[in-house]
Amino acid sequence: MLSQIFFILLILLTVALNTVAQTFLKLGAGQNPLNIYLFGGTCLYFFSMIVYITVLGKFNLSIAYPIVIGLTVVATTIVGSMILQEKVSPAQWIGVGLLISGIWAIAVGKTL
Secondary structure, rough: OOOHHHHHHHHHHHHHHHHHHHHHHHHHHHOOOOOOOHHHHHHHHHHHHHHHHHHHHHHHHHHHHHHHHHHHHHHHHHHHHHHOOOOOOOOHHHHHHHHHHHHHHHHHHHHO
């Protein structure tokens, strides 16, 4: 039980770091290459990698990778829509729903 909570927290931390890193890189794109957004995004990716390596040291790659990547896509789409005011089509939202279904199947399939 405690290891499951630890796994969930590490996954969520990795996803949060990835999502904020992506947002910073987007904000810094097209500017001077030495701007605070690009620097911050790169640093966040580094910290994300450290956390993710910890995840891989404890859990199966076949479970951890699709969950991290899937949740990062979902979170990044939401942030892009809400924070960056990007247009997300209904078809893209359907894709996000399908991703969530797939993540759930992978996560629950591990416990069966």
